[in-house]
Amino acid sequence: MNTNSPNRIQVSAPATVANLVCGFDVLGMALNEPTDIMEIAFNDLGILRISHTDGYDLPTDPEKNVAGAALLALMAELEGKTGFDLSITKNIKPGSGLGSSAASSAGAVAAANMLLGNRFSKYDLIRFAMNGEKVASGVKHADNITPCLLGGVTLIRAIHPLDIVQLDAPPLFVTVVHPQIEVRTSDARQILRKEVQLKSAIKQWGNIAGLVAGFLKHDYDLIGRSLEDVIIEPVRSILIPGFNIVKSRCLEAGALGGGISGSGPSIFMLNKEESTARDVETIMKDVYSSLGIDFKTYVTTLNREGVQLIKSE
Amino acid sequence: MNTNSPNRIQVSAPATVANLVCGFDVLGMALNEPTDIMEIAFNDLGILRISHTDGYDLPTDPEKNVAGAALLALMAELEGKTGFDLSITKNIKPGSGLGSSAASSAGAVAAANMLLGNRFSKYDLIRFAMNGEKVASGVKHADNITPCLLGGVTLIRAIHPLDIVQLDAPPLFVTVVHPQIEVRTSDARQILRKEVQLKSAIKQWGNIAGLVAGFLKHDYDLIGRSLEDVIIEPVRSILIPGFNIVKSRCLEAGALGGGISGSGPSIFMLNKEESTARDVETIMKDVYSSLGIDFKTYVTTLNREGVQLIKSE
Numbered sequence A, B: 001m002n003t004n005s006p007n008r009i010q011v012s013a014p015a016t017v018a019n020l021v022c023g024f025d026v027l028g029m030a031l032n033e034p035t036d037i038m039e040i041a042f043n044d045l046g047i048l049r050i051s052h053t054d055g056y057d058l059p060t061d062p063e064k065n066v067a068g069a070a071l072l073a074l075m076a077e078l079e080g081k082t083g084f085d086l087s088i089t090k091n092i093k094p095g096s097g098l099g100s101s102a103a104s105s106a107g108a109v110a111a112a113n114m115l116l117g118n119r120f121s122k123y124d125l126i127r128f129a130m131n132g133e134k135v136a137s138g139v140k141h142a143d144n145i146t147p148c149l150l151g152g153v154t155l156i157r158a159i160h161p162l163d164i165v166q167l168d169a170p171p172l173f174v175t176v177v178h179p180q181i182e183v184r185t186s187d188a189r190q191i192l193r194k195e196v197q198l199k200s201a202i203k204q205w206g207n208i209a210g211l212v213a214g215f216l217k218h219d220y221d222l223i224g225r226s227l228e229d230v231i232i233e234p235v236r237s238i239l240i241p242g243f244n245i246v247k248s249r250c251l252e253a254g255a256l257g258g259g260i261s262g263s264g265p266s267i268f269m270l271n272k273e274e275s276t277a278r279d280v281e282t283i284m285k286d287v288y289s290s291l292g293i294d295f296k297t298y299v300t301t302l303n304r305e306g307v308q309l310i311k312s313e
Helices: A066-075 A100-115 A122-137 A145-150 A185-190 A198-217 A220-226 A233-239 A243-252 A274-291 B066-075 B100-115 B122-137 B145-150 B185-190 B198-217 B220-226 B233-239 B243-252 B274-291
Strands: A008-018 A027-043 A048-052 A083-089 A153-159 A162-167 A173-179 A195-197 A257-260 A267-271 A295-301 A308-312 B008-018 B027-043 B048-052 B083-089 B153-159 B162-167 B173-179 B195-197 B257-260 B267-271 B295-301 B308-312
Touching: A008 A100, A008 A145, A008 A173, A027 A100, A027 A145, A027 A173, A027 A295, A048 A066, A066 A083, A066 A100, A066 A122, A083 A100, A100 A122, A100 A145, A122 A145, A122 A162, A145 A153, A145 A162, A153 B198, A153 B220, A162 A198, A162 B198, A173 A274, A185 A233, A195 A198, A195 B198, A198 A220, A198 B153, A198 B162, A198 B195, A198 B198, A220 A257, A220 B153, A233 A257, A243 A257, A243 A267, A243 A274, A267 A274, A274 A295, B008 B100, B008 B145, B008 B173, B027 B100, B027 B145, B027 B173, B027 B295, B048 B066, B066 B083, B066 B100, B066 B122, B083 B100, B100 B122, B100 B145, B122 B145, B122 B162, B145 B153, B145 B162, B162 B198, B173 B274, B185 B233, B195 B198, B198 B220, B220 B257, B233 B257, B243 B257, B243 B267, B243 B274, B267 B274, B274 B295
Parallel strands: A048 A083, B048 B083
Antiparallel strands: A008 A027, A008 A308, A027 A083, A027 A153, A153 A162, A173 A267, A173 A295, A195 B195, A257 A267, B008 B027, B008 B308, B027 B083, B027 B153, B153 B162, B173 B267, B173 B295, B257 B267
């Protein structure tokens, strides 16, 4: 144990939007709201203990807890017997499609790494955190973890070996609605066809190429035109009541574009101006109120920092 | 007829590499060599007359000639009876995979537009030139025409409606080998499967996103890592003897990456340094000499101008 390091660390771990419409499994973006709050401290028992201060009744057995699985992967690479006490306050609702499990796993390993004097690289942390995603959805995906840890917009160019690219992006206002219905990531994966038309794939890679160019060139119109998904959205949006009307009305109101956040049910819209983001929120509230579905909305911005230290003792 | 405009224009129209490995049907790049030379002048007959000064025995009937089809599309949007005499010297061999037909159609309409005092936009010219591609391969694709007209690296984000994005790119040396075998664009299209695995499509859009980011960030390593094609190359490369050995030896020699140019049979390699580009050329010569297949090689650079005026009278 490094005596120069602190004994207790508190961090915030941001919500993330995976896929970004045309970048299924490869693109992701961090948001400034909502965030999970996590506190980690050393213990002398050499084991991992997890507690929750939220009301989500998540498992606290480290192997069944997503943050636990991520931390156990980190602990397996530590020499000696280091124990941690982890306390989690989830504000990102599990199953929202806003990277709740990624925030837990990424936040936990990032906080532990701060306690350990940053002995692991960001790549190591992504690798550890992927074990949490495996517990959450059965798949070791990294498209939420990476933006959660690094901030901004990130590209997973390849997963074996892991190749991460951070993409510059212009200022963006993001409006999110989380209709309080359940869409499991595993169900959302199962309804996808295993084969796609080559001509649809070509449209999709034209769009992702346009979206990446739009971010890097700070070209809002190009970002907007590229936010089109001809493969995943037509299938998955069926699981989300109100999706089509929300999307079309938000575009009419001036949103650049948007779609399903991760595997849903949350819907996100990117906007150039804050006023448009607020108009978009009004539309989202209006649609889900009239559908009689409970919902929560956020108007936030692109988070460029990723997991952030709140306090260190 | 605009009396302030010249009466005779000579232009060069560059060879182009379509697809750029992972950007099938959407990416393209212009080269400084080889180029076709075209001369256009008004005639008083109100008709289009085409002649060739090269030895390729291409049709001179305007409707069957790719440059002719492109020019006829342009002429259909002119008021009055304007006639042109077009003389073509092809240096880009038809069927090489280096955008020979695109150079004919793009060069012809760009030259005519210069004669006409630039009354048409670049978008109009792309639209006209696509009629030439239709004659050449049965498909109105734009992935060679666009870089030929605009220069540099170009993205066709969408074809209906046409959405073109010019991508900045760092200096690049390009080595090309054209093994003198015949691969028809239409055959090369027919052997492709109409459906692809979703997991392969995901790899492909990770790579095209990486390649676009690599170009815009001037990140040579990222460009190299992203030049991977898991969908088209495994099928089409079978039509090109020596492909695998050329590719693996060029990568060993330090090429960033490369693959089939357009639908082949030419193979291109991108390089950061001219010396590597020369080493790569030696390898290409060596492979095709030992296979007993005639070939032609080029060591050239990224062309940033597109069709260029040589002289105006």
